[in-house]
Amino acid sequence: MATSASSISGGSKLDVQTLASQLVAAERAPYDAQIKRETAGVKTTLSALGAVKGALATFQAAVDSVSMLADFQVRTAKSSEPEVFTATATAQAVAGTYAVEVRQLATAHQIASGAWAGGSDTLVGSGTVTLAVGGKSFSIDVAADATLADLRNAVNNARDNTGVNATIVQSSAGARLVLSARETGAANALTVSVANATGNLGTLAYANAAPGTYTQLAAAQNSIVHVAGFEQTGATNTISNAIDGVTLTLVAGDVGTHTLTIANDTETVRKRIDAFVTTYNAMQTALAGLRSYNAATGQGGPLLGDSMLLGLESRLSRGLTDAVPGLVGNHTSLAAIGITRGFDGNLVIDDAKLTASIGGDFDGVAQLFGKTGGVGYRLQNTLDSALASSGGIAVRTEALVEQQERLDDRQDAVDARMQVQLRRYIQQFTTLDMLLSTLDTTSSYLDTQLDSLANLTKRD
Numbered sequence: 001m002a003t004s005a006s007s008i009s010g011g012s013k014l015d016v017q018t019l020a021s022q023l024v025a026a027e028r029a030p031y032d033a034q035i036k037r038e039t040a041g042v043k044t045t046l047s048a049l050g051a052v053k054g055a056l057a058t059f060q061a062a063v064d065s066v067s068m069l070a071d072f073q074v075r076t077a078k079s080s081e082p083e084v085f086t087a088t089a090t091a092q093a094v095a096g097t098y099a100v101e102v103r104q105l106a107t108a109h110q111i112a113s114g115a116w117a118g119g120s121d122t123l124v125g126s127g128t129v130t131l132a133v134g135g136k137s138f139s140i141d142v143a144a145d146a147t148l149a150d151l152r153n154a155v156n157n158a159r160d161n162t163g164v165n166a167t168i169v170q171s172s173a174g175a176r177l178v179l180s181a182r183e184t185g186a187a188n189a190l191t192v193s194v195a196n197a198t199g200n201l202g203t204l205a206y207a208n209a210a211p212g213t214y215t216q217l218a219a220a221q222n223s224i225v226h227v228a229g230f231e232q233t234g235a236t237n238t239i240s241n242a243i244d245g246v247t248l249t250l251v252a253g254d255v256g257t258h259t260l261t262i263a264n265d266t267e268t269v270r271k272r273i274d275a276f277v278t279t280y281n282a283m284q285t286a287l288a289g290l291r292s293y294n295a296a297t298g299q300g301g302p303l304l305g306d307s308m309l310l311g312l313e314s315r316l317s318r319g320l321t322d323a324v325p326g327l328v329g330n331h332t333s334l335a336a337i338g339i340t341r342g343f344d345g346n347l348v349i350d351d352a353k354l355t356a357s358i359g360g361d362f363d364g365v366a367q368l369f370g371k372t373g374g375v376g377y378r379l380q381n382t383l384d385s386a387l388a389s390s391g392g393i394a395v396r397t398e399a400l401v402e403q404q405e406r407l408d409d410r411q412d413a414v415d416a417r418m419q420v421q422l423r424r425y426i427q428q429f430t431t432l433d434m435l436l437s438t439l440d441t442t443s444s445y446l447d448t449q450l451d452s453l454a455n456l457t458k459r460d
Helices: 005-009 016-064 148-157 266-290 307-321 351-360 362-370 375-387 392-459
Strands: 075-079 085-089 096-104 110-112 127-133 136-142 164-171 174-181 190-195 215-218 223-227 230-234 238-243 246-250 258-264 339-341 347-349
Touching (some): 016 266, 016 375, 016 392, 136 148, 174 190, 223 246, 258 266, 266 307, 266 351, 307 392, 375 392
Antiparallel strands (some): 075 258, 085 246, 096 223, 110 215, 127 136, 238 246
């Protein structure tokens, strides 16, 4: 708590609080200045390490897409007639060309009842209706007051409905109940049986594709496709077992033979390599700024001469430029495929050379980046080590945080010591002030006595 001069000295000539505060301020100034300088240095270095970590992490994400051979096992699947079939390919697909003929699409069974002249509100009678599809069935109890619309709703809302949709289609002859299997394929044919029927409910029975009063709108059939001359059938229009790693999606039946082309996905690989170069250059620029020196201003970057940063850049540089051992062919380094380093340390792409390398030796480019000891492989190892929780950046950051904590403790200690010193000075100056006040009172008394004696002498 601050203590005012008037409350201490009783109006003396000394400003005790000001004198004490000024002395304490002068005494603590060098301590505060040193702690402030060290704190600023810690914060600057922490910020710089954060920038290094961010730049490395961004580059790591790009390296991750070219660091293994599997990253280059990307394929395209192109149909000569997308209106008839489309295709996708995984890494397991092998480049090649295949003849494809879509003989028949898989369809879902769909049947329509005879017309009910009274429309959706027609009473259908009573009984138990059992619907089956794909070997599974469920039953509905129909009350005597149920309408055709009620029957439709009961089918759709049945908890154990195994795969049947019901709707009502209006025609000039009346309302028709349309039943559709939810799944395609010959195994998913519909059957309808009715027990204890009254009224016209019995007319809704349908079994073994016997139409009765029903009209078959779509047959339950499998897809049929010929690939490279060999027949393949399926319950759906998605065929994934005709060619390893390739999925065909059948769109329309067609009497003609069309072409499926499986090829290396050079476009995707080129985009990944472009991203690799772009993010490396961004990282290189960031790191160069942190260790730079401006001769005109005499100012250096926060990590100028930092051994950890210099060592990291050296390892990254070797990972980029060193030839990859064990490769057969011409593509043993980044320079061989058109990626070189400029005078500023950034990577430069020879567009024509890189395009020709990817198109002409796709596997060779994959080996250059993704094989054990390849460019992407070894850069990823360097980055993983640098960014690990036990890596140089993390260890350095932890040490700086601990240093900041010690600086905070030192500042607290200085504050506490100066508070004690302030109280000591106040006490000392207060004592001095009281002494001066006493001396002043004594001096005034003596002056009065001397004046009295002088007056007595004059009268005598």
